[in-house]
Amino acid sequence: MSLQPLSPTPASAGASRQTLRNWETDVVVRVEHLTMRFGGLVAVDNLSFDVGRGDITSLIGPNGAGKTTVFNCLTGFYKPTEGRMIMAHTPSAFANLEARTQEGRRYFADDGLYLLERMPDMEIAAIGKVARTFQNIRLFGGMTLLENLMVAQHNALIVASGYTFGGIFGLPSYRKGEREAIDLAKYWLEKTNLIDRADDPAADLPYGDQRRLEIARAMCTRPKVLCLDEPAAGLNPKESSELNTLLRQIRDDEGISVLLIEHDMSVVMEISDHVVVLDYGRKISDGAPQDVRSDPKVIAAYLGVDDEEVDAVEAEVGQETAERGGGHVQVVDAEAAQTLQELSARSVSKDPKGDGR
Numbered sequence: 001m002s003l004q005p006l007s008p009t010p011a012s013a014g015a016s017r018q019t020l021r022n023w024e025t026d027v028v029v030r031v032e033h034l035t036m037r038f039g040g041l042v043a044v045d046n047l048s049f050d051v052g053r054g055d056i057t058s059l060i061g062p063n064g065a066g067k068t069t070v071f072n073c074l075t076g077f078y079k080p081t082e083g084r085m086i087m088a089h090t091p092s093a094f095a096n097l098e099a100r101t102q103e104g105r106r107y108f109a110d111d112g113l114y115l116l117e118r119m120p121d122m123e124i125a126a127i128g129k130v131a132r133t134f135q136n137i138r139l140f141g142g143m144t145l146l147e148n149l150m151v152a153q154h155n156a157l158i159v160a161s162g163y164t165f166g167g168i169f170g171l172p173s174y175r176k177g178e179r180e181a182i183d184l185a186k187y188w189l190e191k192t193n194l195i196d197r198a199d200d201p202a203a204d205l206p207y208g209d210q211r212r213l214e215i216a217r218a219m220c221t222r223p224k225v226l227c228l229d230e231p232a233a234g235l236n237p238k239e240s241s242e243l244n245t246l247l248r249q250i251r252d253d254e255g256i257s258v259l260l261i262e263h264d265m266s267v268v269m270e271i272s273d274h275v276v277v278l279d280y281g282r283k284i285s286d287g288a289p290q291d292v293r294s295d296p297k298v299i300a301a302y303l304g305v306d307d308e309e310v311d312a313v314e315a316e317v318g319q320e321t322a323e324r325g326g327g328h329v330q331v332v333d334a335e336a337a338q339t340l341q342e343l344s345a346r347s348v349s350k351d352p353k354g355d356g357r
């Protein structure tokens with residue numbers, strides 16, 4: 001089956017991703033001064049960062065750094081204590097931001113501007129076009145793969161039924177909507193290499209396939225931003241590599257912006273355009289992967305050293321660079337990436353296939 005990409009291939013596709021810094025020039029999601037408190041615990045502390053349109057942006061940090069809390073705020077599961085989160089469907093959405101914010105409404109569809117902190121989770125998904133997956137798999141195990149992807153398109157089918165009994169009476173608009181929903185589901189089953197199992201119950205799939213089915217289900221909601229919470233958790237190296245390919249396709253072929261929480265540094269460093277690092281709810285580093293991975297503050301955070309010891313880590317990283325002479329930054333980078341990978345593996349203490357929370 002060959003279907004057109006869901007949205008035009010972005011102009012950036014095929015260009016050297018390393019040279020693009022979309023988060024500085026074309027922002028799809030802006031997080032401004034986000035704070036989330038649980039009683040006395042500050043899980044996210046005055047956090048600001050931008051997600052570039054058409055980028056893969058990774059949110060990393062040690063366990064408990066606040067990454068999932070940021071996702072829960074962005075997708076409406078938590079109402080943030082303070083801060084603003086802006087979804088911009090078009091680059092011009094920011095033009096009247098301050099005036100629009102004063103108006104007190106939740107979103108301005110004509111401007112492509114969505115103030116996510118004001119919107120309930122259903123609206124964020126359906127209108128804001130932000131989709132997500134969870135740390136723990138949340139499929140309908142007794143339903144087939146195809147049915148799982150049809151359920152994800154419930155909103156579109158309700159519209160196609162004219163908000164009536166159109167489905168039961170077989171209205172032409174409903175039949176057309178249903179055909180489109182099946183086509184879209186098949187498209188994503190093919191993209192995720194699951195088409196041969198379309199009629200099997202989701203619970204019968206191996207773990208790695210269930211992870212990909214979750215991504216397929218999120219894509220069936222036709223998002224503009226896809227938030228993935230540890231999609232590589234529990235995957236073997238071959239499955240991780242397939243996941244990298246899939247996420248690149250989602251970015252390059254579909255033009256979807258991806259926001260990723262991930263502990264697997266091989267995934268993060270290989271596919272990210274932009275990395276934001278949290279520690280104790282605060283941003284400690286923000287930039288291209290090659291800059292972030294050799295940032296002493298990041299290495300120190302993963303080592304769990306105190307603030308006053310960061311200088312010592314910085315000196316050590318600098319000394320290694322000097323010892324290897326000029327032009328050896330790559331060597332240090334590779335070592336730093338390896339260090340991060342090891343430290344991050346050490347910091348993941350939970351069972352990735354477990355319930356999480």
Ligand SMILES: Nc1ncnc2c1ncn2[C@@H]1O[C@H](COP(=O)(O)OP(=O)(O)OP(=O)(O)O)[C@@H](O)[C@H]1O
Nearest residue numbers: 038041042043061062063064065066067068069070
């Ligand atoms: N609903 C909640 N009630 C109280 N505390 C919470 C709640 N959700 C998260 N926290 C706390 O907020 C802090 C940040 O948690 P969060 O899950 O966001 O971290 P994380 O970076 O995603 O961690 P991990 O990598 O382990 O998933 C932790 O101290 C956590 O215990």
